[in-house]
Amino acid sequence: MLTLEGLVCGYGPFVAVHGLDLVVPPAGVVALVGANGAGKSSTIMAVAGHVQVLEGTIRLDGEDITRLPARERLRRGIALSPEGRKLFPDLTVAENLEIGGYIHPRARVARSRERVLSLFPRLGERLDQQAGSLSGGEQQMVAIGRALMAEPRLLMIDEVSLGLMPKVIDQIYAAIVGLRADGIAVLLVEQSTRRALAIADEVCVLESGRPVWRGTAAEARGNQTLIDAYLGLREEAPS
Amino acid sequence: MFLVELFVQGLIQGSVYALIAVGLTLVYGLLRILHVAHAGLFTLGGYAGVLVTNATGSVAVALVFAALSVGAVGMAVYRFCYEPILRRPPYVALIASIGLFIAMEELFRIVFGPFGLTYDIVPLQGSVVIGGMYLRSAELVTMALAAVLIGGLGLLAGRTRIGLAWRATVSVPEMAESFGIDIVKVRYLNFFIGSALAGVAGVMVSVLNNLVEPTMGSVASYKALAIIVLGGLGNVRGTLVAALTLGVIEAYGTIYLAGFLDRDAIAFAVLIVILMVRPQGLFGRSA
Ligand SMILES: Nc1ncnc2c1ncn2[C@@H]1O[C@H](COP(=O)(O)OP(=O)(O)OP(=O)(O)O)[C@@H](O)[C@H]1O
Ligand SMILES: [Mg+2]
Numbered sequence: 001m002l003t004l005e006g007l008v009c010g011y012g013p014f015v016a017v018h019g020l021d022l023v024v025p026p027a028g029v030v031a032l033v034g035a036n037g038a039g040k041s042s043t044i045m046a047v048a049g050h051v052q053v054l055e056g057t058i059r060l061d062g063e064d065i066t067r068l069p070a071r072e073r074l075r076r077g078i079a080l081s082p083e084g085r086k087l088f089p090d091l092t093v094a095e096n097l098e099i100g101g102y103i104h105p106r107a108r109v110a111r112s113r114e115r116v117l118s119l120f121p122r123l124g125e126r127l128d129q130q131a132g133s134l135s136g137g138e139q140q141m142v143a144i145g146r147a148l149m150a151e152p153r154l155l156m157i158d159e160v161s162l163g164l165m166p167k168v169i170d171q172i173y174a175a176i177v178g179l180r181a182d183g184i185a186v187l188l189v190e191q192s193t194r195r196a197l198a199i200a201d202e203v204c205v206l207e208s209g210r211p212v213w214r215g216t217a218a219e220a221r222g223n224q225t226l227i228d229a230y231l232g233l234r235e236e237a238p239s
Numbered sequence: 240m241f242l243v244e245l246f247v248q249g250l251i252q253g254s255v256y257a258l259i260a261v262g263l264t265l266v267y268g269l270l271r272i273l274h275v276a277h278a279g280l281f282t283l284g285g286y287a288g289v290l291v292t293n294a295t296g297s298v299a300v301a302l303v304f305a306a307l308s309v310g311a312v313g314m315a316v317y318r319f320c321y322e323p324i325l326r327r328p329p330y331v332a333l334i335a336s337i338g339l340f341i342a343m344e345e346l347f348r349i350v351f352g353p354f355g356l357t358y359d360i361v362p363l364q365g366s367v368v369i370g371g372m373y374l375r376s377a378e379l380v381t382m383a384l385a386a387v388l389i390g391g392l393g394l395l396a397g398r399t400r401i402g403l404a405w406r407a408t409v410s411v412p413e414m415a416e417s418f419g420i421d422i423v424k425v426r427y428l429n430f431f432i433g434s435a436l437a438g439v440a441g442v443m444v445s446v447l448n449n450l451v452e453p454t455m456g457s458v459a460s461y462k463a464l465a466i467i468v469l470g471g472l473g474n475v476r477g478t479l480v481a482a483l484t485l486g487v488i489e490a491y492g493t494i495y496l497a498g499f500l501d502r503d504a505i506a507f508a509v510l511i512v513i514l515m516v517r518p519q520g521l522f523g524r525s526a
Pocket of ligand 2: 041
């Protein structure tokens with residue numbers, strides 16, 4: 001579905017990712033992990049069309065989308081729940097979702113809204129509340145729900161569990177598993193390695209903008225050196 | 240009774256301020272630009288009012304013409320003055336805007352002469368008695384237009400798809416754009432509506448004073464700035480309240496402060512006092 005070939009991206013003269021190859025298969029879940037500043041968000045934002053690609057290509061089902069503007073990528077089926085969530089804080093939950101489906105006709109929007117609300121029933125009780133006044137977990141649900149309103153084939157989620165309570169994280173991961181069952185591919189950035197390894201089909205470890213390890217989650221779980229070197233340190237804060 | 244009359248006079252003046260200031264706060268909310276030249280568009284509306292009314296005999300035609308033409312000029316101001324410098328620091332746009340405002344005033348002077356224009360037959364001069372109070376038709380129309388137009392704007396923003404797109408763009412422009420909203424279209428709409436409201440205000444002020452002159456926008460420009468700061472920059476509801484409040488305070492102030500404070504200084508006295516107590520403005524969110 002999504003293929004990155006030698007992706008180099010950055011900000012003006014600063015290069016954040018130096019040559020990344022990555023494949024996200026249809027209905028597959030791929031996790032990007034790595035320390036702060038490793039280039040995870042930059043990768044995702046380059047795929048979404050928000051960070052400048054300096055070299056390499058991004059393909060979606062074989063089509064080269066490297067130079068397409070962000071909204072064309074959305075039309076082709078790539079939706080994003082970005083770092084920091086970037087909700088419209090003074091708009092209501094319902095309005096945030098509506099913007100997510102802005103490219104689609106009204107009837108379709110109503111249907112995908114039903115689907116999002118069945119995925120996150122909590123949001124159904126909060127439709128008229130301003131998104132900025134929601135709890136962190138609810139905001140994450142709105143961010144993911146808003147992206148789903150675009151009916152993507154590839155959903156990218158940055159910072160899935162950051163700052164959330166384990167119970168809320170469970171709900172969100174349950175939703176992601178459901179999405180995969182529906183045939184949606186997911187590329188996620190996860191600070192909690194344990195969570196990433198538990199759900200992902202494949203894991204890609206970045207360090208200073210370079211991939212240092214790639215493989216299935218099962219391989220990663222069995223690789224003690226890898227866990228000690230890159231994956232051991234970042235666990236959920238107990239709550 | 241006298242107090243009530245002053246209050247109503249304040250609301251009339253406040254309606255004019257509101258029509259002008261809403262466009263200014265909309266531009267600020269969307270682009271973070273202090274659109275000083277907005278007051279030049281207000282003056283342009285005044286000229287359109289006098290010229291079209293004198294030519295056609297109908298102030299209604301003049302109002303529609305002023306709204307559409309000033310709205311269109313507003314879009315041109317965005318396209319040719321602001322769009323090329325959007326990525327520059329905000330003071331660049333501010334300087335461009337002040338320059339444009341001065342250029343517009345000079346242009347009015349060159350084209351229409353320095354002494355101002357008056358109506359051949361001043362429209363809306365009837366009066367009505369409401370609750371024992373004499374109100375000129377022009378004053379009633381001013382308040383009614385402000386209420387209807389700004390109310391309509393509220394419905395547009397709150398109830399329609401383009402209104403939602405507009406609010407989303409004001410809220411987080413990059414995200415709005417990435418979800419497929421045409422933010423350039425939103426900007427044109429924003430400038431059209433804000434400028435059309437200023438154009439209508441210009442017509443009504445020219446009718447109320449039976450005069451339009453090149454410098455008509457000077458006082459309006461700084462008062463509107465004070466109002467949008469009080470209203471919490473970019474906050475339309477706050478701007479409305481601030482506009483009406485200022486109108487009322489001025490109305491009382493002209494009588495009770497006449498000895499030591501000029502009417503046009505009241506706006507700034509209020510601004511200074513309120514900003515000392517609430518630096519984020521009356522309705523701004525505290526940072
Ligand atoms: N807007 C920007 N301008 C310049 N440099 C940036 C910008 N955003 C990120 N960077 C740099 O790019 C590098 C990669 O950052 P990125 O945000 O992709 O890391 P990350 O893996 O997502 O980290 P984190 O876990 O902290 O979110 C960092 O060195 C960062 O300083
Ligand atoms: Mg990041």
